[in-house]
Amino acid sequence: MEKIKLFDTHTHYDDRAYKGGADAVIEKALADNVAGFMAIGCTLDRSRKAVKIAESRETAYAAVGIHPNDVGGLPPDYLERLEETAKSEKVKAIGEIGLDYHYKGYDRENQIKAFKEQLRLAERLGLPVIIHSREAAEDTMEILREFKPRAVTHCYSGSAETAGELVKMGILISFTGALTFKNARRAVEACAAVPLEKLMIETDCPYMAPEPFRGELCASGMAWFTAAKIAEIKGLSTKETVKVCNENAKRFFGIDF
Ligand SMILES: [Zn+2]
Ligand SMILES: [Zn+2]
Structure with a gap:
């Protein structure tokens, strides 16, 4: 029987939590049940790292962007630098970008400014965007209605109602392992x-x-458990669910694996 592998659409393998680097974790995942992955940027430096991780693997791709929690103290030429990093053939999206009002002392104005600037950059480069929105649904929706980007809202934690509105706007929704948590009733809905x-x-x-x-x-292979949860919610087999979600990722990012 055909073996299906899962494509993980959002990873941070450059994270320091992978003591001594994530190379072994990545190689094991790819050898096992993972088709490939998107390496996502959060800062200028980490965007370059994401590209590097993607460039050394055939079925890995990258996104470059400034995370809303990292917009403080950006150099004035950060957009030019992002654009420079986005020149790699491996870069298939701008992200993760958006709004995050979770942590005390967040700078709403600055986050909105950087979000909009990066949406414009994505538009100009013809790239889709990966959106991070946490406790900021109202502002996020307003900006999305204004810009109408080709987008995915990642690690979705909003309401079913907002999800429905996003879908109407043609925006994709992506779930992490949080969907499997015991208190995930809202995400399940x-x-x-x-x-x-x-x-x-x-x-x-x-x-x-x-x-x-x-x-x-966490490592990419664990996404199979999230897939199983989606399958349960949809009344499908896990394999069928992964197959369709893989196709969605191929279409959205314009990639192959
Ligand atoms: Zn992320
Ligand atoms: Zn995020």
């Missing part, structure tokens, strides 16, 4: 409200390991 053709699967590793690995160092 949101997942149920989104058609399978609009879903993607991610780990957001090293964080968000699904049950039964919650709290452990």
Whole structure:
């Protein structure tokens, strides 16, 4: 029988949590049940690292962007530098970008400014965007209605109602292992409200390991447990779910694996 491998649409393998580097973790995942992955940027430096990780693997791709929690103290020419990094053939999206009002003392104005500037950059480069939105649904939705980007909202934690609105705007929704947590009723409801053709699967590793690995160092293979949860919600087999979500990722990022 044909063996299906899963494509992980959101990873941070440059993270320091991978003591001594993530190379062994990545190679093991690719040799096992993982087709490939997107390496996602958070800062200028980490965007370059994401590209480097992608460039050394055939089925890995990258996104470059400044995370809302990292917009403080950006150099004035950060957009030019991002654009320079985006010149690699491996770069298939701008991200992760967006708004995060979770941590005390967040700079709303500055986050909105950087979000909009990067949406414009994505538009100009013809790239889709990966959106990080945490406790900022209202502002995020307003900006999305204004810019109408080709986008995915990653690690989705919003309501089913907002998910429905995003889908109407043609925006994809991506779930992490948080979907499998015991208190994930809201995420489960949101997942149920989104058609399978609009879903993607991610780990957001090293964080968000699904049950039964919650709290452990996460790696792409664990996304199979998130896929199984989506399959359960949709009443499908896990393989069928992964197949469709893989196709969604191929279409959205314009990649092959
Ligand atoms: Zn994020
Ligand atoms: Zn992330």
